Amino acid sequence: MSSDYDFSDEEEYYDDEEAMDIEGGSASSEDDMGMDTYDDDIKVVPEARKTYEVDFKPLTHxxxxxxxxxxxxxxxxxxxxxxxxxxxxxxxxxxxxxxxxxxxxxxxxxxxxxxxxxxxxxxxxxxxxxxxxxxxxxxxxxxxxxxxxxxxxxxxxxxxxxxxxxxxxxxxxxxxxxxxxxxxxxxxxxxxxxxxxxxxxxxxxxxxxxxxxxxxxxxxVACNKNLKYCPFPSCDRSVSCPAASSRSALSTVVPTVSCGADPKHKFCFGCHVDGDHRPVLCAIARMWLKKCRDDSETANWIKSNTKECSKCQSTIEKNGGCNHMTCKKCKYEFCWVCMGSWAEHGTAWYSCNRYDDKSGVEARDAQSRSRASLERYLHYYNRWANHEQSAKLSIELYMKTEKKMEEMQLTTDLTWIEVQFMKKAVDIVENCRTTLKWTYAMAYYLENGNQKAMFEDNQRDLEKAVEDLSELLEQPIEAESIPALRQKVTDKSVYVQKRNEILLEDTAKGYLEERWKWNVLVDNL
Structure with missing residues (x-):
């Protein structure tokens, strides 16, 4: 990636709450994340529409x-x-x-x-x-x-x-x-x-x-190709999105829109896949979901909520979105996704998101090739399902966060508005986990090469940043550490959101430039 895309955890801390007033994926100009500074004396000018966004208009009945x-x-x-x-x-x-x-x-x-x-x-x-x-x-x-x-x-x-x-x-x-x-x-x-x-x-x-x-x-609405009803139950709003009304357009854009209701409902204008499936195209999303349905019996076991500690073999249950696990019996710290030592995940050798294809190269007979193909699928499916499970656990994380916000008010002089940084951070984590979930569907179908390696670099950086922020949110609250925690959470939230934008922006430009090559035939019709 270009040096413009390199960021460090030591980015400048933005104390202005406007820095956190972001909502990833919106087609509006409310996102001010492109500004380098947030000075009260400087007028913040809204950014133009990003490459991965589409123009749309929410409509009432x-x-x-x-x-x-x-x-x-x-x-x-x-x-x-x-x-x-x-x-x-x-x-x-x-x-x-x-x-x-x-x-x-x-x-x-x-x-x-x-x-x-x-x-x-x-x-x-x-x-x-x-x-x-x-x-x-x-x-x-x-x-x-x-x-x-x-x-x-x-x-x-x-x-x-x-x-x-x-x-x-x-x-x-x-x-x-x-x-x-x-x-x-x-x-x-x-x-x-x-x-x-x-x-x-x-x-x-x-x-x-x-x-x-x-x-x-x-x-x-049904007869007008530029209009679609919001698919969420009991919502009578619709959306106009002429830019995504043709099938040919769906080969270069993922038309994520919002109906404008309160709360906003995000969905894809181009297909019937629930929610936001950026950065993967509609055709790829349909192929992936069909494969998951076809291989459901094989993959059911991987969706279990329990695994064994790789050191003492004790059964461990995942009860939060963070993948940093600690065995209560032997205190071994490991990654829930790859079961490897967590200490290695904080170094430059972190590669939990990549699939080691050596087994596929060495496979000679039909049985070995079949086993290698299954292992490759399970690598991507396991990580896709893990982010989906973590997103579902976000409801519990919201409840825990609200309790922490109340605790902050009681133990400090912070107001309810000033402790909203915690909730905004949870929103960012949930949005980014949705992005990460679908990056594994895209990576499964990407042809091996430099472009896929660069895509996985962005994927890795975002995933590691999300895990760091998740771990911060799940830390216990201590009165004397609240100011430092507030600064860390705010800084990390800005960084995570920026990493998410980088991945979505680069992927969208790749579609327009026809950089992405697939290992299967992709039919957008």
Whole structure:
């Protein structure tokens, strides 16, 4: 890596709380980590969008409805039709204004019929002719008398003959599976109910009317390739991200977005993988998850929460996110990931993240090659699953941190705002563990060479920094050491966040420069 990417633990301590007001991965300009100093007399200028970020816009439910109204108004103006007819035409063409305009100009009658604005055929049951008269014989009279009367109306759908007056399409129904296109149920009739009629029928059923409106909005979002709903349960927000709307774009960018809710929900705009999977592309993330599912029986044992001490073979349970383990029986300090001595992890020889491929080179027969392939997979899967497990344990770490923050307030003169550095540090650790988790999926598919070696250098530096910060957060609180702890945690948090940005930035530039070579065929379609 360039010398610009070299940082030391002895970086200048930034006492200004703004230095910690960071949120990795956001596409907004709130991240001020690029500033070299934080002087109160210097105006902090927000950085431009980073290479690994994409432009996006969070939208509320009302924002989406406003976009719908704008499209309807556009078609109404061009075609000279009512708003309700324009909405029906747009829904028929999946809200594609340009395609609708082209088709409508070619044959307006055909499009109107297909959209359900005009009937395809004359209905088989047009309704009774109220002016029709029939005769009835009167047996009490010696001569025939003709008494006029009207024939009763019989609905051909529900066979109801009690209605004195009916509305057109009165038998239309809503489907439980979320149908928003209400067709006339009469035989050979393709007319679709307009929105004013549906709202009139549902005027006394507010819940169903609201459900109908929601279905219309969801249909609009589903048809618009630039929009996506937030996948988090009970969240009705959506996101606009035109930069990631094409499949070709997903070969050079990982479109992580946020819905803007409180708290913010991060997800990938390009695929259905939960959460943020930077720095790995959507196609690689899908391949990795599929492989993990296919090899789940082989890998289940590695996900166990217990391991044996490599020195005294005592069973040890991991109850925190830090990988620095100490056996309570023999006091041996080791790494939970590779089971090696922890003393070596603080030196320049640290290589816990790298896979030693010697076994694969020496493998000659099919059985040896198969075993080497499995060992290689388990190397990456073990580290991927470990960071995933550590991230899940972050809930416990948050609870422990809150208790420590309360303890700091009681034993020092620090305010609640001044002890927020602990919570911010936990947020950074959680974000970076998510990054590290997916770096192992990427490293598994990277072709061996200088580029992979540089990628693993960044991975190693970030991983070691995260472990150091995790260990600081899990230290017991002593009143006299709180000022020093505050400085160490703040310094290390800034450093860890910077390492995370370096890894994501370099990886994103690698996609644009086509530096990354894969050991498998990657299909982004």
């Amino acid at each position: 009302q924002d989406v409805k406003d976009l719908m109204v704008a499209d309807i108004e556009y078609i109404r103006t061009i075609f000279g039709v009512d708003n309700d007819v324009a909405a029906l035409l747009l829904r028929h063409m999946d809200w594609n204004r340009d395609r609708l305009t082209e088709k409508y100009m070619d044959n307006a009658s055909s499009i109107s019929t297909a959209a359900g604005v005009s009937p395809m055929l004359k209905p088989s049951y047009p309704g009774p002719d109220r002016s029709k008269r029939v005769t009835r014989s009167n047996k009490s009279s010696k001569k025939l008398e003709h008494t006029p009367f009207y024939e009763p109306f019989l609905c051909p759908i529900c066979f109801d003959d009690t209605a004195a007056d009916t509305l057109a399409l009165s038998c239309a129904r809503f489907r439980d599976e979320g149908e928003h296109r209400i067709l006339c149920m009469a035989e050979n009739c393709g007319v679709v109910a307009l929105d004013p009629f549906v709202h009139k029928v549902l005027s006394e059923d507010e819940d169903t009317a609201a459900r109908y409106d929601e279905l219309l909005v969801r249909n609009y």
